[in-house]
Amino acid sequence: MSAKARSHRLSATAPPAAQAAAQADVLARLKAAVPQLKSTAAQPFIRKAVDALQANDSQGGADWAIKALEQDERNAYGWCLLAVARERAGDFASSLKAYEAALALMPDNVDIAHDVGRLAMRMGMPEIAEKFFRRFLQARPDHVDGVNNLGAALRAQGRWAETIELMRQAIQKAPGVAAYWNSLAAAVAEQGDAPNAEIFFTEALRLDPRFHKARYNLGNMKAVLGDLEGALACCEAALKGVDADDERVMMQLARATTLIGMGRLTDGWEAYEARLHPQFADTLQFLIDAPRWTPGAPLAGKSLLVFGEQGLGDEVLFANMLPDVLEALGPDGRLAIAVEPRLVPLFQRSFPSATVGAHVTGQVHGRSLRGAPFMEGDAVDLWTPIASLAREFRRDVDSFPAQGGFLTADPARVAHWREALKAAPAGRKVGLLWKSGSTQNARHRHFSPFDQWAPVLATPGVAFVNLQYGDCAEELAYVKRELGVEIWSPPGIDLKQDLDDVAALCCAMDLVLGFSNATFNLAGACGAPAWLITTPGAWPRLGEVDRYPWYPQAQVFAPDSYGDWPGVMAQVAGALGAFAAEAER
Secondary structure, three states, rough: OOOOOOOOHHHHHHOOHHHHHHHHHHHHHHHHHHHHHHHOOOHHHHHHHHHHOOOOOOOHHHHHHHHHHOOOOOOOOHHHHHHHHHHHOOOHHHHHHHHHHHHHHHOOOHHHHHHHHHHHOOOOOHHHHHHHHHHHHHHHHOOOOHHHHHHHHHHOOOOOOHHEEEEEHHHOOOOOOOOHHHHHHHHHOOOOHHHHHHHHHHHHHHHHOOOOOHHHHHHHHHOOOOOOOHHHHHHHHHHHOOOHHHHHHHHHHHHHHHHHHHOHHHHHHHHHHHHHOOOOOEEEEEEEOOOOOOOOOOOOOEEEEEEEOOOOHOOOOOHHHHHHHHHHHOOOOOOEEEOHHHHHHHHHHOOOOOEEEOOOOEEEEEEEEEEEEHHOOOOOEEEHHHHHHHHHHHOOOOOOOOOOOOOOOOOHEEEEEEOOOOHOOOEEEEEOOOOOOHHHHHHHHOOHHHHHHHHOOOOOOOOEOOOOOOOOOHHHHHHHHHHHOEEOOOOOOOOOHHHHHHHHHHHHHHHEEEEOOOHHHHHHHEEEEEEEOOOOOHHHOOOOOOOOOOOOOOEOOOOOOOOOOOHHHHHHHHHHHHHHHHHHH
16 A cells, blocks of 8 residues: 555654744744844844744744845844744745755854754655754754654664664653653654554653653554554544644544544545645645536536546555446546556556546655646546545445456456466466565555565465565575575566556466555456455455455455464465365365
């Protein structure tokens, strides 16, 4: 599944210090400095900018800060105030430039360096943030926010061991600081140790019961561990105490996926719209000059543009609803679908009456913008992000189709691969998937270590075929060396780029087996026989235990408790043995 909006996100991946509190600190520093500026022409404008920002008037604050800079463009305080105003307005790129201008004028002001680091984290630039946090800590080595924010920058780079050591040393010096326990827990969680992370988040809350971010994080761990009721309670309690828009939106999205994971789809999909809020770190803005579709709006006879969104696997998964959309549009309606370029041939074949083209995404001022250039000059009545269709077409589990297969693989290429698979070792042809191509948001904790596959790979009567995209040479060599099993690699195909052919290859298999990634979604969407290995709290299960509503032909295997990969792999091995024996009979 996607590494973006739908994953439970630890606060480590959000801005490391509460943004409202951080901005309040900046304003407090600047207000204290106002009396020192009484002899300058900019002073009255600086005061008015501070007053406006303290009244939450970001536009007024920006206007007064600009007036101050018109009086004296070398006034560092005016640049700082403009930076706060632009950050509050969501214009992070302009805010960063303003902070950098202030720092250039006051290079010894480590508080501004800390502000630059904090904003760089918010913009997804942890390497830059780390440099500024270290600069700040050279002057203030025991500053709690400084240490905590440096830990967040290290975590965002996947440097978990360094983070753990940093927080261990900090806790030794100050064991009563809840923020340190929260950061330690986040690093431990991202290494895949959810049980200990839960303990450390709980300790953070014991030290500070009003630490809402730690309560939200604790809820995320409960979700990972399969306790969705507990996760929802934590998330809703945390939301009551959060004022900053970005943190509130992050928590609302976690609440949404928890509700969806519990099967409360009507409420969950409505809450899931938080992913489009401008204050969400991964938000995607769409370039389209047409009204946005809303649930209940009539579609019959209309022209509708549907944008794929989030990860590639998400575009495939949510395409589950496109047959319903076509039916709602009727014979006089018109559907256009903007998808990832590699998906265009597959979607065009699957929905021949639709116009299918590639969406294009770019970055402007730190924001992701997506357009559909293939539709230029072709007006539409309505548009929608694809996941928002669930608000009308998937309001409960019973609304999912009973039959699998809503995408159509190329029949000629399916036949080609069936012939090519004859060159693989004897036995039932089982395509194997064991990891995600994404490393964001500690996705690895949702996948078993590769050595845990040993009992599955020892199954007789099975020829394993590599469907795993990305660099997997090390794993293939390990299996051959340690287990004496060769996972056959299909010739003449790029498993990451040739997605139309990958779909056909999946349909030529006797079975596709593994964790949910883009290829598994292609197999499921094309109706290929599939077994899904997943985790106890995975939200796409929609509260179901033995079935996977998105792909009803898929069989689900999940551990009874978090991290029990040996147990679930033993189940898969037993089922696979029976599957192979059935073919022999």
